[in-house]
Amino acid sequence: MTAIGDSPLARRVRAAATRFTTPLLPDDYLSLVNPLWSARELRGRIVSVTPEAEDAATLVVEPGWGWTFEHSAGQYIGIGVQIDGRFVWRSYSLTTPPSRDGRRLVVTVRAMPDGFASHHLVHGVEPGTVVRLAPPQGEFVLPEPLPGKVLLLSAGSGITPIMAMLRTLDRRHGSGSLADVTVVHSAPDADRALFAEELDLLGRRHPGWRIVQRHTSAAGRLVLTGSGADGEMLEDVVPDWRERETWACGPAAMLDDAEKLWADAGNADALHLERFAASFGAAAQEGMTQGGTITFARSGRTVESDGATTVLQAGEEAGIPMPFGCRMGICHTCVAPLRTGAVRDLRDGTEHRVADTDQSSQTVQTCVTAAAGDCTVDL
Ligand SMILES: Cc1cc2nc3c(=O)[nH]c(=O)nc-3n(C[C@H](O)[C@H](O)[C@H](O)COP(=O)(O)OP(=O)(O)OC[C@H]3O[C@@H](n4cnc5c(N)ncnc54)[C@H](O)[C@@H]3O)c2cc1C
Ligand code: FES
16 A cells, blocks of 8 residues: 555645755655655654464564554554565554554464464564555454344454454443443363453453353364354354354355355345455466466556556565555555456456546456456556
């Protein structure tokens, strides 16, 4: 995301910087004074990296100049971190309410097996590192006022946006809130469970909250679709789940099952999901044999790309400023006009094509499409 702080003060400072530093870029001078100052992009400094559980760490980031955003609990930010000389962008849910001075962003990252950015953020990044930031966004937020009965369902690192919600409710209502909230969180075992002690504490502080922490290595996965023969069912753990407005975040399979269960119960509107990854599946596998040259018309760059790498990733790897939000086909922040050639939607294999002779273009989502032959996008 390329948004910058746009307050009147930020605009005045930027204009002044441009006047005084032309013909050199004002950013060069601003960065010399303070690496967190940039007129072009939002930046932040990693203040601390604290182990949270096995293979997970909590990062506190101090945002720099231009960060004027307040987030809602459940939203996520983009973090761009330099690894091996190039910036890699990933999304992370904020895990705390906005800090009172707006100077602290907190995320908790689980290092995925073979995960490129997450492994670096958990095990490699040093406090003091300057990162790029994209502003908070996302619709996975609790309404105000809170519905009468709430279920928060999570597994693994899916607890992160839910933790922000619980901490926000706790801060807003103080101890003893009577809100009727049930939390069911699954982790593989005690070593990999995030925020376990704090969840227990919150359960004790709020008489209306029921917090169930499950360890799947012993109890098995919570069964959403299937029968009791497959293991412990949601019905057994939360008998009144149908009456509860539900927010769920976790692995794709769990969320797919939840979608089916709520839809079968005729209650799809009461379920709100946050997915951490788009499911590309077979279309991406097919795409491995295709690909082509992507021309980024405005940047004047061309990139050879395989048929499984998204246009967004290909552009980022070439150092092109690419707009993005969710990175999984939901928010449409990444859309760009396809001028010529073809791209394939990696979710379902749909091809979008614009002939060289066409005067018009098609809008495509760069985060879920890959080159299907040579193509030109207007970025
Ligand atoms: C809205 C949103 C919020 C997020 N919040 C958090 C958060 O709070 N904490 C957190 O740890 N992560 C969160 N993520 C996931 C995060 O953005 C990265 O996808 C994750 O850290 C893996 O990045 P990586 O570079 O290590 O993996 P990559 O190197 O990109 O991928 C490694 C392997 O893992 C697979 N993979 C990548 N991402 C996922 C995923 N999310 N689930 C399953 N498989 C995946 C890839 O297909 C590949 O096989 C969030 C994602 C989104 C979209
Ligand atoms: S970044 Fe959200 S749809 Fe592409």
